[in-house]
Amino acid sequence: SQQGEEDPQALSIQEGENATMNCSxxxxxxxxxxxxxxxxxxxxxxxxxxSNEREKHSGRLRVTLDTSKKSSSLLITASRAADTASxxxxxxxxxxxxxxxxxGTRLFVKA
Amino acid sequence: xxxxxxxxxxLVQPVGSPLSLECTVEGTSNxxxxxxxxxxxxxxxxxFYSVGIGxxxxxxxxxxxxxxxxxxxxxxxxxxxxxxxxxxxxxxxxLGGGNMNTEAFFGQGTRLTVV
Numbered sequence: 331s332q333q334g335e336e337d338p339q340a341l342s343i344q345e346g347e348n349a350t351m352n353c354s355x356x357x358x359x360x361x362x363x364x365x366x367x368x369x370x371x372x373x374x375x376x377x378x379x380x381s382n383e384r385e386k387h388s389g390r391l392r393v394t395l396d397t398s399k400k401s402s403s404l405l406i407t408a409s410r411a412a413d414t415a416s417x418x419x420x421x422x423x424x425x426x427x428x429x430x431x432x433x434g435t436r437l438f439v440k441a
Numbered sequence: 442x443x444x445x446x447x448x449x450x451x452l453v454q455p456v457g458s459p460l461s462l463e464c465t466v467e468g469t470s471n472x473x474x475x476x477x478x479x480x481x482x483x484x485x486x487x488x489f490y491s492v493g494i495g496x497x498x499x500x501x502x503x504x505x506x507x508x509x510x511x512x513x514x515x516x517x518x519x520x521x522x523x524x525x526x527x528x529x530x531x532x533x534x535x536l537g538g539g540n541m542n543t544e545a546f547f548g549q550g551t552r553l554t555v556v
Contacts, residue, residue, distance in 0.1 A: 336484075360541045372447075372531055372547030373485075380542060418484060426541030427473060427492055428500075429533075433484035 336419060340436045349406040351435040353419030354399075360422045362395055363429070364404050367416045376404075376417075411441040443468035447532045447548030454555055460505075460519040462551050464532030467513065472534040474515040475545065476507055479529040491515060492537060527555045 337352045353362070361380045365373040379386045379395045379402065386393045392405040406413055418434045447464045454460060466472050473492050477485040487500045489507035497507050504523050508516045515532060532548040 363544060365545075370529075370550070370552070372549045373533075373545070374547070375544035378542060378544060420545070422541055424541075426539065427490060427498075428487060429475070429535070429545050430487060431477070431485040436482075 336417070336432045336435045338435060339433070340438070342438045342440065343409055345409060345411055345439055345441050347409055349409050349413070349437055349439070351404045351417050351419075351437070353402045353404070353432055355402075355419075355421045355432075356400065357421075358424050359397075360424050360426055362393075362402050363420045363422070364391075364393060364402075365418045365420060365431070367418065367434070369415075373418065406437075409437075409439045411439050413437060414439045443534075443546065445532065445534055445546055445548045447551060449551060450549065451552045452554070454522050454553065456524055456555055457521045460517070460522050460526070460553070462517040462530055462532075462553075464515045464517075464548055465513055466515075466534045469513070469534070469536065471512060471537040473537050474509060475533040475535070476515065476517050477531040477533065479531060479550075481529075485531065489517070522555045524555050527553055529553075 335354050363378045364376045367373045377388045377393050379393050390407045395402045416434045416436050418431050420429050420431045444467045475490045476488045479485050490498050491509045505519050530551045533545045535545050536543045
């Protein structure tokens with residue numbers, strides 16, 4: 331069964347606006363990761379946040395993690411049309427072998 | 442540098458035919474290897490993972506099987522395809538050795554259509 335559940339399922343915004351995507355999960359994790367997928371392609375890793383971290387930044391990306399609520403958010407600031415893609419959260423179990431993905435958020439940034 | 446190769450990119454197969462998808466990784470040793478399936482517009486479903494040669498863990502009972510005959514080779518197979526096997530299949534690898542805080546690297550995927 332899938333671990334992470336993203337919210338919203340789809341998001342449409344104007345270029346320059348911020349995009350926020352949320353992820354909830356069910357079990358204990360070692361870390362949580364966010365990936366991006368362009369249509370019909372493989373996934374590309376964006377950022378990893380460990381279970382003992384609360385916030386992490388990478389360029390225009392900001393990720394938060396709340397282990398008490400078993401949730402994470404991905405914020406993309408000053409979005410661009412090139413950010414149009416599907417975004418997935420993924421959790422790594424405490425054993426470290428399995429990476430489980432959520433259903434994803436489809437982001438559409440209008441120019 | 443490490444690279445992952447997955448082929449073919451697209452495949453159309455009749456119901457009841459066999460399947461063999463291959464994935465190879467270069468530039469690393471003893472990787473953890475994964476097969477995922479993605480239905481249209483959906484998330485990724487973990488099918489199999491392997492932490493070493495000949496070691497296969499199955500996540501979901503399927504009409505599929507996986508094998509790892511060599512350290513950097515991961516094969517997804519089926520003896521008889523079903524219509525429900527259609528989807529986008531993705532191979533991925535992660536560094537092995539017990540480091541949990543590593544990212545997964547994905548191949549470009551195989552779009553399988555069973556007709």
